[in-house]
Amino acid sequence: DQQVKQNSPSLSVQEGRISILNCDYTNSMFDYFLWYKKYPAEGPTFLISISSIKDKNEDGRFTVFLNKSAKHLSLHIVPSQPGDSAVYFCAATSLSGAGSYQLTFGKGTKLSVIP
Amino acid sequence: SQTIHQWPATLVQPVGSPLSLECTVEGTSNPNLYWYRQAAGRGLQLLFYSIGIDQISSEVPQNLSASRPQDRQFILSSKKLLLSDSGFYLCAWSRQLGNQPQHFGDGTRLSIL
Numbered sequence: 001d002q003q004v005k006q007n008s009p010s011l012s013v014q015e016g017r018i019s020i021l022n023c024d025y026t027n028s029m030f031d032y033f034l035w036y037k038k039y040p041a042e043g044p045t046f047l048i049s050i051s052s053i054k055d056k057n058e059d060g061r062f063t064v065f066l067n068k069s070a071k072h073l074s075l076h077i078v079p080s081q082p083g084d085s086a087v088y089f090c091a092a093t094s095l096s097g098a099g100s101y102q103l104t105f106g107k108g109t110k111l112s113v114i115p
Numbered sequence: 116s117q118t119i120h121q122w123p124a125t126l127v128q129p130v131g132s133p134l135s136l137e138c139t140v141e142g143t144s145n146p147n148l149y150w151y152r153q154a155a156g157r158g159l160q161l162l163f164y165s166i167g168i169d170q171i172s173s174e175v176p177q178n179l180s181a182s183r184p185q186d187r188q189f190i191l192s193s194k195k196l197l198l199s200d201s202g203f204y205l206c207a208w209s210r211q212l213g214n215q216p217q218h219f220g221d222g223t224r225l226s227i228l
Contacts, residue, residue, distance in 0.1 A: 004158075032214040043121075043205050043219030044159070051214075089159065093214055101214050102174075103149075107158040 003027045004092050006106035015115050019077040023090030023106055026071065030092035032101070035064060035075045038087045038108070047088075048075070080113045087111070117142035121206050121220035129228050134179075134193040136223050138206030141187065146208040148189040149217060150181055153203040165189060166211065201227045 005024045013019045021035075031052040036044035050057040050064045050073070057064050063076045077084055090106040118141045128134060140146050150162040161174045163181035171181050178197050182190045189206055203224055207217040 034216055041224070043221045046216040046218060049216055102161065102164070103217055105159040
């Protein structure tokens with residue numbers, strides 16, 4: 001049962017335009033959502049997060065939107081740059097029985113920004 | 116600043132051989148530590164997490180084990196590797212307090228022959 005879903009395995013966007021990466025989740029216990037960026041042969045790098053009490057968080061060119069009623073979040077990158085080309089993972093956390101927060105990842109969306 | 120180191124970066128092992136992957140964190144104390152695996156075409160799967168020395172929780176039954184002999188050292192092991200153990204293994208850390216992002220190492224690409 002996949003609790004975090006990224007339904008688009010890939011996305012191509014022209015340089016300078018907006019990239020919109022989408023993510024859906026099913027577990028209503030998730031209370032913190034994150035986006036990670038991953039280059040080949042490297043570990044994921046934390047990009048931006050949002051708490052479930054907010055609906056928007058912005059950091060430079062990156063904005064994350066959360067729609068709790070729809071259990072949907074999205075990452076907007078404006079303007080897109082060729083260096084943004086990477087795999088983007090959506091993730092969500094919930095409190096485990098042992099008292100630590102567990103991350104559940106989606107399968108990722110490969111973004112290609114075309115110069 | 117905090118850094119996380121994983122080694123080796125790549126590893127080729129025969130079926131049935133043992134495994135030991137190491138991960139160390141610098142610049143922080145008492146972190147939560149995690150081992151993940153990314154199999155080909157799949158997302159990141161949590162294997163183990165640790166909230167303290169010798170405190171290990173396993174998320175999925177498998178051929179692997181984890182140990183935390185020191186506060187900032189996390190080791191992934193196997194006595195006998197299977198073909199299905201191939202994948203990209205990632206170590207991560209996070210602060211203990213509250214809901215915090217996890218920060219990942221650069222991973223180990225493990226190929227079983």
